Amino acid sequence: MVGNPPFLSQLSSLTTIDRGCAAIIKQRLGRSASAYTDSSALFLADALGKLAPAGRVSFLLPQSFLASRDAAAIRKMIRESHTLEHLWVSGEHAFEQALVATCAPVILGTHAPESNCACTYSLDFRESQSRTSLATESGSETWSHLAADARGLPDVTINSHATISEIATATADFRDEYYGLAGYIVDLQDADDSQFPKLITTSMIDPARLGWGLRPHRVLKERWQSPRIHRARMHNTGSLSTWIDARLVPKVMVATQSSVIESAVDDDGICLPCMPVITACPKPGVDIWHLASALSSPVACLFAVRHYAGTAMTPGAIKLSAKQVLKLPIPALDGAWDSAARRFCLASECTNLDETFEQLVLAGRDMCDAFGITRAQSDELATWWEGRLAKTMSKAQK
Numbered sequence: 001m002v003g004n005p006p007f008l009s010q011l012s013s014l015t016t017i018d019r020g021c022a023a024i025i026k027q028r029l030g031r032s033a034s035a036y037t038d039s040s041a042l043f044l045a046d047a048l049g050k051l052a053p054a055g056r057v058s059f060l061l062p063q064s065f066l067a068s069r070d071a072a073a074i075r076k077m078i079r080e081s082h083t084l085e086h087l088w089v090s091g092e093h094a095f096e097q098a099l100v101a102t103c104a105p106v107i108l109g110t111h112a113p114e115s116n117c118a119c120t121y122s123l124d125f126r127e128s129q130s131r132t133s134l135a136t137e138s139g140s141e142t143w144s145h146l147a148a149d150a151r152g153l154p155d156v157t158i159n160s161h162a163t164i165s166e167i168a169t170a171t172a173d174f175r176d177e178y179y180g181l182a183g184y185i186v187d188l189q190d191a192d193d194s195q196f197p198k199l200i201t202t203s204m205i206d207p208a209r210l211g212w213g214l215r216p217h218r219v220l221k222e223r224w225q226s227p228r229i230h231r232a233r234m235h236n237t238g239s240l241s242t243w244i245d246a247r248l249v250p251k252v253m254v255a256t257q258s259s260v261i262e263s264a265v266d267d268d269g270i271c272l273p274c275m276p277v278i279t280a281c282p283k284p285g286v287d288i289w290h291l292a293s294a295l296s297s298p299v300a301c302l303f304a305v306r307h308y309a310g311t312a313m314t315p316g317a318i319k320l321s322a323k324q325v326l327k328l329p330i331p332a333l334d335g336a337w338d339s340a341a342r343r344f345c346l347a348s349e350c351t352n353l354d355e356t357f358e359q360l361v362l363a364g365r366d367m368c369d370a371f372g373i374t375r376a377q378s379d380e381l382a383t384w385w386e387g388r389l390a391k392t393m394s395k396a397q398k
Contacts, residue, residue, distance in 0.1 A: 001050075001057040005043035007100060032077060036070040038062060045074050048082060051109040056085070063089065063101040067142040067308055069321075075143060083108040084117045089147045094123060103147070119146055141307075148306040154381045158299060158329055159372055165326035167286045167294070168252075171279045172322040173243075178275040180240045182220050184233055189213055189226040193270035196228035197248055200271045205255035207296065207360055207393060208347040210264045210271070219274060229272055247272055247279060252292045254278040256319045259388040261304060261328075263295045265348055278322050289341035290333075296344065296360070297367035298385035300328040331370035340366035357393055361386055 008017070017025065017039065025033045025042060032045040040061050047057045065071045066089075078084055086106035094102055119128040164170070181199070188196055201219060204211045211217075213226040235241045249269045255262040256276050263280075265288055273279050282291045294300060304318045307327075331337055340363040347359035364385055368378040 001047050001055070002059070003043065003047070004060045005040040007062050008039035031073045034070045034073070037074075038064070038068070038071070041065055041068075041071045041074050045077070048074075048077065048107065051082070051107070053109045055109045056106060057109075058104055058106045060102055060104050063103045063147065065105075066103060066147055067144045069141075072141060078105075078107055081111055083110060083112040083115050084143075085115070086118045086120070087143075087146050088120045088125065090122065117146060121147075144309045145306050147309060153305060154302060154377065154384045156299070156302060156373060156377045156381050158303070160329050160331050162330045162332070163326060164280070164291075164294065164328045164330060166283075167330060168280045168282050168291050168326070170254075170281075170322040170325040172277075173273070173275040173279075175275065177240060177243055179220075180238065180243075181229065181274070184230050184238055184240075185219060185222075185224065185227050186230050187224050187226055188228050191228055193268075195231050197231065197244070197270055197272045199224075199227040199229055199274055200253055200266075200277060201227075201274045202255040202257065202277050205253055205262050205264050205277065207260065207262050207389060208264060208292075208344060208356055212271075244272060249281060250288055252280040252282075252288065252295060254280060254295060254320065254325060258318055259392050260301050260385065261296055261318060261320070262392065263292055265289065265292050265345075278320065278325055280325060287341060289345045290337060292348075293337070293340040293344040293363055293367060294330045295325070295328065296363070297340070297371075298364045298381050299331075299367060299371050299373070301385055301388070302381060303329055329371075331367070331372070334370060336366045336370035340364075340370060353393055357389065360389060364389075 022033075029042060029045050029049075033042055040059065044057070044059050044061065044065075047059065051057055065075075084105055085108050088104040090102040120126060121128060185199060186196065198212050199219065200210065200212060201217050203217050216223045216225050217227070218224075219227055229244065231241070231244065234244065248271075251266050251269070251271075251273075252263050253266060253271065253273050254277065256278070267288060280291060280295060282288050301318070304320060304324070308320060308324050309318060343359045343363035343366060347356045347363065350356040350359060361382075365378070365382055368382060373381065
């Protein structure tokens with residue numbers, strides 16, 4: 001069976017399945033159908049139920065199928081009951097009318113747990129040099145590593161099993177907090193930060209820097225140059241005072257939809273992160289600059305691309321959830337990590353973007369040393385990451 005099912009995101013009101021149809025689909029597909037599963041994945045799940053043992057199915061799907069939380073049940077079904085023989089990943093926008101990166105898995109009806117999946121990439125079907133067995137990745141929640149192999153990402157051995165969860169907590173707020181800000185935003189460049197905290201959107205977060213007040217940003221369908229929240233008004237008539245109090249603490253703010261993990265430190269606790277910014281707070285006794293340098297390291301970036309790429313709007317970009325941030329690796333605490341933390345702090349204090357870039361590059365090299373990566377692998381990883389960092393910072397300069 002081959003097909004090109006409709007791509008209908010359930011996060012858009014224009015393409016949401018009505019309740020009656022959703023109930024029928026749920027009865028038919030069971031756990032494979034969640035409230036937010038894209039319709040294309042539902043078509044695939046239905047096809048898998050009709051597949052003969054010697055049969056094969058290949059559908060054109062959005063690349064988000066490889067990493068989306070709401071397609072996890074279907075990926076699990078394939079891993080446990082079928083065989084993923086081949087995966088093609090577009091790596092770019094292959095169709096003029098669709099601003100979506102695509103993929104096409106080829107699935108066999110029988111289960112062969114030790115078989116390897118071949119991967120091809122781009123419109124000229126370049127072959128990946130490695131073949132991966134899903135059995136060896138049974139603990140992985142996504143198939144992003146398959147697309148990563150096809151793109152030829154740096155082959156780096158990470159020996160550390162420690163994660164961000166050991167040194168920090170991470171939170172991503174909900175739509176209630178976002179829409180609850182309506183009527184309480186004021187545009188003030190100069191004000192008392194304790195009474196008018198700065199409102200930070202993901203577009204304001206650049207590597208080690210905040211673009212607040214430097215250029216206009218859109219919040220709740222309006223453009224603001226220097227958005228702040230009127231705390232007194234919120235306390236008197238709003239519903240988010242408790243939430244605001246909880247967020248106005250020292251933290252690292254992490255952006256989404258980026259080529260590298262963009263994070264900026266709010267050491268004074270005067271900034272209010274706006275959904276979907278992720279808030280990472282160091283645990284007691286943890287230095288905030290160590291946390292920031294770990295989140296922004298080349299190793300964390302590579303880990304994120306290998307495990308979670310596919311759900312962002314741009315192919316290869318990183319879109320993390322708070323839970324995924326907590327799974328990013330950290331090294332053992334040593335002098336190299338200390339040096340990276342100091343350099344990230346210096347990068348945050350620079351007023352010149354070239355100087356910021358220089359300090360971030362040095363911090364990245366320090367983090368590679370902290371992880372104990374071999375010199376050859378470290379050079380390959382640093383070159384890859386620095387290229388992505390340079391593109392990200394050039395966009396910030398515009």
